[in-house]
Structures are given as structure tokens and as C-alpha cells.
Amino acid sequence: MSATMTTAATDHGHEAHGEHHAHHPFQAHHFDTMVQQFDSAKLGIWLFLITEVMFFSGLFVAYILFRVNYPEIFAYGHQFLDKTWGMVNTIVLLFSSLTMAWAVRCAQLGQQRGLITNLIITIACAAAFLGIKYIEYSHKIHEGLLPGALFSYDPNAHHGEGAGHDSHDSEHSTHVTGPMPARIGLFFSIYFCITGLHGIHIIAGMIAISWILYRSIKGHFGPEYFGPVDYVGLYWHLVDLIWIYLFPLLYLIH
Amino acid sequence: MTTAAAHTNHAHADHDDHDHGMGHAMPLSTLIAVFVSLIALTILTVYMSNIRLGSAEIFVSMGIATVKAILVAVYFMHMRHDKPLNILLVVFSLFFMTLFIAFTLVDSSEYQGEINAAGPFVIEKSATK
Structure with missing residues (x-):
């Protein structure tokens, strides 16, 4: 299909327009040049990323407002989050950003195998991130650490002051100190909203990268046409950027 | 075909900052150096969270996060050449x-x-x- 399109475009370019070089098969008819097409799409993806920044800003405002007014809820709530899993997930996402940036480089240089390999690693990292998030979420749901009114965690049930610890309890090695503040569920409302929205973005990213992988296998990308890899890459880096802030804001509080 | 060849040659010249219209292939050494810095900063921010810094804590953790964000934006997102x-x-x-x-x-x-x-x-x- 690609080959026939190339031929058609070449004939078109030489005969109808009489230009010096052939139209690229992926140059849309309403763009004069590939560079113009690339710049337009790049402006478009940046505008989309800005709407994403504003979208997440709403949740960051909620976080800041509640943390300023009710710091005790955050100081208590963050103890239920596992720093180690948070750090592992941060490293997984940073690594996926590296392979995504590497994939863009491979596309720009026409390195077909490198492009495909890097995209597969990026998707695998995204899946690993979601897997770890699943472990964290199921642990919280199991303990009743749920948003708002659904919050049903009983601090006395899990910490029988040393004596009544059986093997089941030691599984949940959450060491919580201090009295439980009223409306602690607010922390988990914010936690599940922000990480949940971020998780949805990870899933969307996996779908977008899979589409890029499919097109890479078909051999669509090269030094003259690598735009879609670049645009999806920019989106993926933004998802990573948001996590860079979420990790210290949720996991590393005192 | 000559344009394609020209583009390829150009893209291979990694250290050439000249803009050929469609972005700049970031050298692999830069990408890996940025990644190593990001991991080091992640370990640093986790380490700092174990030290009691009082009210300075939020500024330290947000400062480190902002340095990481700038690294991602400038190098991974190619803002340097945008x-x-x-x-x-x-x-x-x-x-x-x-x-x-x-x-x-x-x-x-x-x-x-x-x-x-x-x-x-x-x-x-x-x-x-």
C-alpha cells in the first residue's frame, strides 16, 4: 500500500506540479512542505499539552488548598503510601522516558530496529508502572483506605499495641504514628483522583505508543517523516513530568 | 531522493546545532547523561525525605522536582531546539x-x-x- 502511494505521489509531484522533488506519501495535501506540516503539528501538540497542564492544575490547586488549611491530614495520610514502590515507579517512568526519547532519535536517523525496540520497552515500562499501581491500590482497598465517606480503615484493628500480631498483620507493615485526624478520607480522595487521572493518562499513552509501534513496523517513519513519534513522545514526557511532581507531593511528606 | 540523503547526512551530524527545519536528533550520550542525572535526583529526593528539614522540606523536594522537570523538558522534550x-x-x-x-x-x-x-x-x- 505504501509503495503504491509513493509511486502515485511521485507521479503527481513530477507531472502535475512539475516540482523539483517528489511529494512525501505522508505529506497532507493542504501543506506546502513537510517542514510546514511538522511545525503545524508540533504547535498543535504543544497546545494540547498546555490544556493537560491546566487540567492537572485543578487537582494540584485542590491539593495545595487542603494541605495549607489541613496539614495534619497529609502528615497522617502519607504514612500509608509505600515510598519504595513510589521510587521504583518513578525510576520505571524515567526509564520509559529515556527509551521514548531514544525512539524519537532512532526515527530521526532512520534506525528502524532501534525505533521498534525502544517503543516496545516503553510500552513494557508503562505496563510495569500500572502493575505496581495495581499492587498499591489493592492494598489500600483491602485496608479500607478509600476516598471521602468510603474511608473505613480502623487504626486499632491493625495495630494491637505489640501483643496481638499474627502473620497476617505483619504482611501489612504500615507503621502509622499519631492520632487519626477527622476526615482523613480527604487525603485518599486527593490521592485516588490525582494518581487515577495520571493512570488514565498512562493507559492513553500505551494506546498511542502502540499505534506508533504499528506504524513503525509498517516502515512509515524515517528522517523525512518522524512527526507522530515526536508528538506521542512529547505527550509521554508530560505524563512523566506530572509524576515527577506527584511522587514527592504524595509519598515524601513529613 | 537527493533531499532524503541530505537530511540523513545532516541528522547524523549530531553535534551540529544548525536547524534543518524538523528538529534535531539528540545525541545518545546526552540522553543517557540526562537519565542518570534524573535517577540521581530521585535517590537524592528520597534520601532528603528521611531528614527532618521542617518547613524547608517542601521547598527542597519541589526544588529537586523542578530541576528534574527542566531536564526532561529541555532534553527529552527537545525544548532546547524547539x-x-x-x-x-x-x-x-x-x-x-x-x-x-x-x-x-x-x-x-x-x-x-x-x-x-x-x-x-x-x-x-x-x-x-
């Missing part, structure tokens, strides 16, 4: 985000006295004391 218009857009979005946060905080603190006097939130809080 069009000035795109960079301007990003700066504007950060400006409006700051306004959003600042105005909401100012507005909230304006009415905090009334909220504290009337809100059920605080009544419950004092009930547990």
Missing part, C-alpha cells in the same frame, strides 16, 4: 497555572475565618480532641 513560539506557550501556561494557584489561595484565605466559624469540618475536628 521553536521560540512553542517555548513561549509553555511559559504562558506555567504563568497561568501560577495565577490559578495564587488567586485560589488568596481567595480561600480571605474567607477562612468564616469557614472556621461555620464549617462542620472544624466542629468535627474539635470534637475528637
Whole structure:
């Protein structure tokens, strides 16, 4: 299909327009040049990323407002989050950003195998991130650490002051100190909203990268046409950027 | 075909900062150096979270996060070689985000006295004391 399109475009370019070089098969008819097409799409993806920044800003405002007014809820709530899993997930996402940036480089240089390999690693990292998030979420749901009114965690049930610890309890090695503040569920409302929205973005990213992988296998990308890899890459880096802030804001509080 | 060849040759010249119209292939050494820095900063921020810094803690952790964000934006997102218009857009979005946060905080603190006097939130809080 690609080959026939190339031929058609070449004939078109030489005969109808009489230009010096052939139209690229992926140059849309309403763009004069590939560079113009690339710049337009790049402006478009940046505008989309800005709407994403504003979208997440709403949740960051909620976080800041509640943390300023009710710091005790955050100081208590963050103890239920596992720093180690948070750090592992941060490293997984940073690594996926590296392979995504590497994939863009491979596309720009026409390195077909490198492009495909890097995209597969990026998707695998995204899946690993979601897997770890699943472990964290199921642990919280199991303990009743749920948003708002659904919050049903009983601090006395899990910490029988040393004596009544059986093997089941030691599984949940959450060491919580201090009295439980009223409306602690607010922390988990914010936690599940922000990480949940971020998780949805990870899933969307996996779908977008899979589409890029499919097109890479078909051999669509090269030094003259690598735009879609670049645009999806920019989106993926933004998802990573948001996590860079979420990790210290949720996991590393005192 | 000559244009394709020219583009390929150009893209191979990694250290050439000249803009050939469609971005700049980031050298692999740069990408890996940025990744190593990001991991080091992640370990640093986790390490710092174990040290009691009091009110400075939030500034330290947000400072480290911002350095990481700048590294990702400038190198992974190629902002270093992007069009000035795109960079301007990003700066504007950060400006409006700051306004959003600042105005909401100012507005909230304006009415905090009334909220504290009337809100059920605080009544419950004092009930547990």
C-alpha cells in the first residue's frame, strides 16, 4: 500500500506540479512542505499539552488548598503510601522516558530496529508502572483506605499495641504514628483522583505508543517523516513530568 | 531522493546545532547523561525525605522536582531546539497555572475565618480532641 502511494505521489509531484522533488506519501495535501506540516503539528501538540497542564492544575490547586488549611491530614495520610514502590515507579517512568526519547532519535536517523525496540520497552515500562499501581491500590482497598465517606480503615484493628500480631498483620507493615485526624478520607480522595487521572493518562499513552509501534513496523517513519513519534513522545514526557511532581507531593511528606 | 540523503547526512551530524527545519536528533550520550542525572535526583529526593528539614522540606523536594522537570523538558522534550513560539506557550501556561494557584489561595484565605466559624469540618475536628 505504501509503495503504491509513493509511486502515485511521485507521479503527481513530477507531472502535475512539475516540482523539483517528489511529494512525501505522508505529506497532507493542504501543506506546502513537510517542514510546514511538522511545525503545524508540533504547535498543535504543544497546545494540547498546555490544556493537560491546566487540567492537572485543578487537582494540584485542590491539593495545595487542603494541605495549607489541613496539614495534619497529609502528615497522617502519607504514612500509608509505600515510598519504595513510589521510587521504583518513578525510576520505571524515567526509564520509559529515556527509551521514548531514544525512539524519537532512532526515527530521526532512520534506525528502524532501534525505533521498534525502544517503543516496545516503553510500552513494557508503562505496563510495569500500572502493575505496581495495581499492587498499591489493592492494598489500600483491602485496608479500607478509600476516598471521602468510603474511608473505613480502623487504626486499632491493625495495630494491637505489640501483643496481638499474627502473620497476617505483619504482611501489612504500615507503621502509622499519631492520632487519626477527622476526615482523613480527604487525603485518599486527593490521592485516588490525582494518581487515577495520571493512570488514565498512562493507559492513553500505551494506546498511542502502540499505534506508533504499528506504524513503525509498517516502515512509515524515517528522517523525512518522524512527526507522530515526536508528538506521542512529547505527550509521554508530560505524563512523566506530572509524576515527577506527584511522587514527592504524595509519598515524601513529613 | 537527493533531499532524503541530505537530511540523513545532516541528522547524523549530531553535534551540529544548525536547524534543518524538523528538529534535531539528540545525541545518545546526552540522553543517557540526562537519565542518570534524573535517577540521581530521585535517590537524592528520597534520601532528603528521611531528614527532618521542617518547613524547608517542601521547598527542597519541589526544588529537586523542578530541576528534574527542566531536564526532561529541555532534553527529552527537545525544548532546547524547539521553536521560540512553542517555548513561549509553555511559559504562558506555567504563568497561568501560577495565577490559578495564587488567586485560589488568596481567595480561600480571605474567607477562612468564616469557614472556621461555620464549617462542620472544624466542629468535627474539635470534637475528637
